Amino acid sequence: MSKDVILDVRNLKVDIPVSAGMLHPVRGISFSVARGETLCIVGESGCGKSLTSLALMGLLPKTATRTADKLDFLGQDIRDLKERQMAALRGVNMAMIFQEPMTSLNPAYTIGNQLIEVYRRHIDPGKAEARERAIFLLEKVGISAAASRLSQYPHQLSGGLRQRVMIAMALMCGPDVIIADEPTTALDVTIQAQILHLLADLQKEFQMGMILITHDLGIVARVADKVQVMYAGSTVEEGPCQAVFDSPLHPYTSGLLRCIPVPGKTQRGSRLGSVPGIVPNLVGDLHGCMFRNRCDHAEAACEALAGDATQLSDGHAFTCRMTPDEAAQAARQTAREVA
């Protein structure tokens, strides 16, 4: 594996005991992120995206158990790190951006206090240097009159500006990887485009790895280098962004793509595709393909399907009983039926 891989995850699982038994919300996820690379994890609500990111950061709910065959960050196995060591990693090397900026901004302190505190605690206790960096980063994230913003409180800013402040805060200690969980979901489309533009620029400039979690395939197509499509706790398809969008193979991926109206492509008023049915319950013993109860191409074999992915040459892989040719054929057929 090339040496600029920052984060390498193999067979990550999360289990949470619930009243009905053991919930398996993340069931064997593998991926890697290199410096300067953006991985998008995409899937519908409840598929385990947020728990995957929390598992990486060591921030799972107390009752949850995490297992993995490999969890290497900057070449170090972080599976058995103490909470104090994880906290140090999170402070400096792994930064997190959430959907709701107020989850990471404290309403009681000024923006300046919060930005400066992170830096002084983790990097250098000198106040002047921290302040300088805060102003530098606020300007970087496109906030005008940065110096005067330091004395403002989070509630005095609009949602878009708060999101920018949170990004500045995430960058204070020069992280190696940014994990952004639905960072623009609560924002207007205009502000969303601005924030994503900004994130992509900063990521290139600082050569960070980025894991961007979203339910929005439009965002994925525009920002991802690599895509990981999740369904019911596992990866159903992954690969280079272009390959996954140009020739989706898993019926879930192609089904999702048929659901979204695309201006200029989908005929106005035509029927949109759909993925009928609902997500299965992930409590207890699970086997076979979890998508089979919603899949047009399901057969008896799907009930016994092992979780092994079929690999294509370019890193594109999908987990399905169908061969790549059959899957491509099936995806084209869905496309025709909708059109």
Place this chain on the structure above:
Amino acid sequence: MTAALETVDVSCVFQVNQGFMKGSKPLRAVNGVSLKIPKGQVVGLVGESGCGKSTMASILLGLQEPTSGEVLYSGESAGSFDGKDIARRIQPIFQDPYSSLNPTKSIHSIVSLPLRIHNVGDPADWDRKVYDILDLVGLPRRVAQSYPSQLSGGQRQRVAIARALIMRPEVVICDEPTSALDVSVQSQILNLLQDLRQELGLTYLLISHNLAVVEHMADRVAVMYLGRIVEEADADTLFRDPRHPYTKALLGSVLTPDPSLGVPDTHLGTVFPNPIDPPLGCSFHPRCSACMDICSAQTPMPVTEGDHMTECHLYAPQEAVAV
């Protein structure tokens, strides 16, 4: 042709508290809007959050008294109707299927409430009406005995649609009807709304921040900015030939799933107007990439070509610019 629903120069001003001892200031949530919703059409209303879309919805539903201006129902002034009359003609579907359904009531009770309020027909018929409408929106009849918490988001939104349609209204105001839903569910709800429109001859006002959804569904589109409609045209024209710089920025922000494109630069800047203290002249000028001297000095007048309206100095007739 008279519109099913129309506003004439409607404004809505809220007094907003400025904090302890600071008194209150007026906020023009809707500022002189004239909008026609022709019978049988889908009119899309788009714009960023806070621009006044939901306030427009409340005014049209008769839930919010406009500060000035008039609402016309099939050409008749709202003054001649009471709340129940309006509710028979116009029904809402809101964004959040979680908070808009009473959690303590069964689906049957939620869907049949309008029948009980309006006391229409024979109560013995109400059960049948409930089941008919559940069939129509694609819900199994057994959900009648369920409670909202036992349903998925998509099912709840179908309940909200059933509740809105049981009185067979003429107009449905859909305020972000799919924004809280996953895409696979969104497409089912959009398909359902299309089917119902054809089957029942419905008229929709579709409020959405998702322009791809609006372009898919709407016949006409109105773009709103800080309480004003700044551009309005039939959907084809608006999406093919957007004129207002704000409309262009909105359309440019739509992220279609095209991996050969990156994230667009919207050229919008980061200055956000304060609705209590809106910018002078054109209220969009501080964010506008095509801003001219006149834009901060003079409020633009609506300019109409065919039935394409734009409120922007770029399109003002020459003599007006010379002023």
